[in-house]
Amino acid sequence: MEILADSLNTDLLYAVIASVLSGMIFGFAGFGAGLIMSPLFAVIFNPTDAIAIVTMTSTTAVILLWPQIRRRVQVRESLPVALCGAATIPFGTYILLTTDVDLMRRSIGGMVLLFAVIMLLGWTYRGPRGSIAGGLTGMLSGLVAGSSATSGPIYSLYLLSAPVEAAVTRANILFVSAIFPISTIVSMAAQGAIGRQTLIRFALIMLPYASGIWVGARFFRAASDRLYRRAALWFIFAVGLVVLIV
Numbered sequence: 482m483e484i485l486a487d488s489l490n491t492d493l494l495y496a497v498i499a500s501v502l503s504g505m506i507f508g509f510a511g512f513g514a515g516l517i518m519s520p521l522f523a524v525i526f527n528p529t530d531a532i533a534i535v536t537m538t539s540t541t542a543v544i545l546l547w548p549q550i551r552r553r554v555q556v557r558e559s560l561p562v563a564l565c566g567a568a569t570i571p572f573g574t575y576i577l578l579t580t581d582v583d584l585m586r587r588s589i590g591g592m593v594l595l596f597a598v599i600m601l602l603g604w605t606y607r608g609p610r611g612s613i614a615g616g617l618t619g620m621l622s623g624l625v626a627g628s629s630a631t632s633g634p635i636y637s638l639y640l641l642s643a644p645v646e647a648a649v650t651r652a653n654i655l656f657v658s659a660i661f662p663i664s665t666i667v668s669m670a671a672q673g674a675i676g677r678q679t680l681i682r683f684a685l686i687m688l689p690y691a692s693g694i695w696v697g698a699r700f701f702r703a704a705s706d707r708l709y710r711r712a713a714l715w716f717i718f719a720v721g722l723v724v725l726i727v
Contacts, residue, residue, distance in 0.1 A: 497689045504693020516717045519630045520590045520724035528585040535630045537683045540662040553652035561612045563657045565619030567664040573627020574668040589629045590724030596634040597718035606642040626661045
């Protein structure tokens with residue numbers, strides 16, 4: 482009860498607001514939740530708790546979509562990314578746990594800022610494909626996932642360049658998005674980075690986040706999809722910039 486009481490404070494209120502906003506953006510645009518929650522939670526709590534909470538939230542959300550993923554995923558395309566990423570996630574977690582808190586917080590902000598710029602510019606991957614390219618993409622993504630939970634843009638850019646239909650691409654991205662959080666949780670738990678207070682914070686944040694997703698999916702359909710996506714990216718850019726310089 483004492484741990485629960487300690488969790489019910491102003492920081493939690495800020496985190497709930499951030500999670501609702503992140504959920505709304507994810508519900509409409511289909512991306513961006515982790516890019517918003519990771520840097521904001523790193524400021525509100527600390528980088529380690531931020532990555533743990535965002536990762537557990539991502540896992541819960543993707544599990545709900547597993548039936549859709551399983552029917553359409555292209556294993557040959559997505560498995561090298563997922564497996565090689567899972568192998569390097571523990572190294573990313575080690576970086577997270579051993580790096581100075583303030584430096585890690587700013588690094589997360591910098592990552593978010595970089596990815597927002599890349600997406601705003603509309604850059605696409607045009608390099609080689611295959612198991613080696615997928616594996617290297619996964620290794621880099623795993624390091625970023627374990628240290629900052631912001632690896633989505635890296636493997637998404639690679640998988641989006643595959644010559645397959647959109648539904649298969651989405652399933653491939655979600656498949657990797659399912660494997661990475663699970664691997665990150667296992668890695669963090671094995672290194673003693675997930676405590677009871679972290680679990681309580683996750684439990685208290687999950688419902689507001691899910692509510693935000695519902696609101697975003699239901700009430701923003703009338704808006705211009707392209708306009709909203711760019712607005713979401715500019716918001717992510719602003720979040721990364723603020724966290725980087727504050």
